[in-house]
Amino acid sequence: MKPIFCLISTIAILSAGLARAQERPNDAKRAVQKTEGQPASTNVAGAAYPKIHGDLSVSFRLKAPDAKKVTLQLGKAHEMSRDQDGVWTVTAAPQVPGFHYYWFVLDGAIVSDPASETFFGWSRPCSGIEIPSRDEDFYEFADVPHGELRRRPYFAKTTGEWRQVFVYTPPNYDANAVTRYPVLYLQHGMGEDERGWGVQGRVNLIMDRLIAAKKARPMIIVMEKGYARKPGEPAFGLPRAAAGGARPGEPRRPFATLEELFINDLIPMIDANYRTLTDRENRAMAGLSMGGMQTFAITLNNLDKFAYIGGFSGTGGGFDGAPFDAKTAHGGVMADSSAFNQKVKLVWIGIGTAEDPRFQRAVKGYRDVLEKAGIKTVYYESPGTDHEWQTWRRCLKEFAPLLFQDPPK
């Protein structure tokens, strides 16, 4: 349970892990239809490449007439070939459906594909490709009533800065001006920011469908940035963010500054500006990867404010598999499992079956310790998906219906 240190090694695992699982497993391969292919939906308008073929292999192109070497980084490195016009091309093996980040390495420089939209990931704007799924459409546009994704600036006293938050309001929020709604605080992962769930995650499309199907209660969802430091605290950096922005040698609880910002700035601002239900039984928090670690750190230290907890490929145990005792961890809030189960309505843990074995061991291991200590959990595995957005879209689809159901459905 040393999230500060395990964050560092996580980057290396991510790079290696995505390569393995992003390619579609053999048993799931469809008939190869390499005829024409279709431009990816993530391409900029008019761009013919990246082109997705019938078997979900993908062809990439980059014009770089004077380059010596160009490599596509899509999970793993794919060396590209130059034609006589200076256009570099490669076709990557069939990909798992969902969203994958990618980029080119062009004579040693990491660059985005000018033919693709960029998405904030890997701590920079990064190309991304949406591989269509034949089996799932729960995150696609549908003819159902739509909520809104609202961007709002606010000043955070904790950090002394203007920040921007995204707020999903459910369909008909404006039409019915008296109804109040429960709130889910939903965090992105390391290297991403408050835009992640709205763009890569398609949170609004997923929720619009769940609400239309009456599978989830209409709720407000708040998406903030998982980085916070006070004036004078060390410069931005993920391990330091995990350390709560502390100065070297000054121990603080993990994500302590972010926690302070949530409790003293963000939640009061949301409750003042939106028609929220403000009691703990109407407030949930969840997050993916680092956002899951933040969720356990913040909720378990503030159980007077949260009753529902979700970790998507991220838990209160970090990723390092260190010894963990449910009786003493998290300030001892789980020591009395029966009281904890009474108080906390949901501890939900999910992971993709194609994630790095270290991640799977850490997440499952944390869940096993909780269960052995008598803490009730709900556990979900996303079949065939890696430490990527398809896992987390599915996690949200499974998690949201369980929220704010007391007694549970």
Place this chain on the structure above:
Amino acid sequence: MKPIFCLISTIAILSAGLARAQERPNDAKRAVQKTEGQPASTNVAGAAYPKIHGDLSVSFRLKAPDAKKVTLQLGKAHEMSRDQDGVWTVTAAPQVPGFHYYWFVLDGAIVSDPASETFFGWSRPCSGIEIPSRDEDFYEFADVPHGELRRRPYFAKTTGEWRQVFVYTPPNYDANAVTRYPVLYLQHGMGEDERGWGVQGRVNLIMDRLIAAKKARPMIIVMEKGYARKPGEPAFGLPRAAAGGARPGEPRRPFATLEELFINDLIPMIDANYRTLTDRENRAMAGLSMGGMQTFAITLNNLDKFAYIGGFSGTGGGFDGAPFDAKTAHGGVMADSSAFNQKVKLVWIGIGTAEDPRFQRAVKGYRDVLEKAGIKTVYYESPGTDHEWQTWRRCLKEFAPLLFQDPPK
């Protein structure tokens, strides 16, 4: 008045024009303070470069160890130098305050700067840098009540596709659930999309301040994408968009498909989902560059729906300076100037004094023809700014206070 053809030459003019005017004129130069410099606010978190110096010169860096040649394109080309670690650097001359697009050319490939946020411009995600202004803060964060920028999906029957619209709702829109508001439809320029005004333009920050200062009426602002084609119409392309998406050889009014989408899909959707005032005297349209051309094309053909018209560096005359007769143009709606002046509450035209002379001649020339024909206009020049967002931010600041004032203030 052949916007279809003039659009094509516009791209060439833009490239040349931005180079000249983007550098700060000598008389405005401040004392050179090349000490440390500050990271641009548009950098990704933690990136030290691009670094803006005290005299508003800017240093750029790109790591590309194996590159043969790297050029910075910021208005004009700036050749970069390689150090022994494979890092390429250049310092560009002092820049005019405001937002400038830029990119690198790396061994022949056009690439974004991984250290900067990207912005959709030039028909692709493009790096951008915000040069701070010592004289103006009307587009900066301020401690005033904030509106929201809302993203909403909707299905457009005209084009048979899901589209996304951004809607600015003024401060306290939710708190006062009975007030209805006038609506401004506000269009981006060529190569940009519906995100432009919210991100590069900072429309919400400008309006929040104007409304707090009681300089503008609280209003709803709708930002859509300036490209529309029906199923079966030719593939995406700006000249074709201007042609209304017509098949070759099939003449249509400029922007005819976009007009159809506005009238039959967008406006009804907005009026159904937001608390709008729906009469023509409470509906305005404005746009920048191509968006200005769209504005004149759509409003002048639908004066039963619009009473306020704004062209920011773009008019109903295009940019080609072709002969233009106010009596016969635009279907003859201006033939009776007194009736036109009675009906249309505002024809507002603005341009930057550092824009390409051809643009200035075209915009001023259009305005002169209108005035000579007895059509009342309001004309504004943005001092020292080019065909760029600083011009258009200022245009909005000048234009918005004149809207929905009948009788005028």
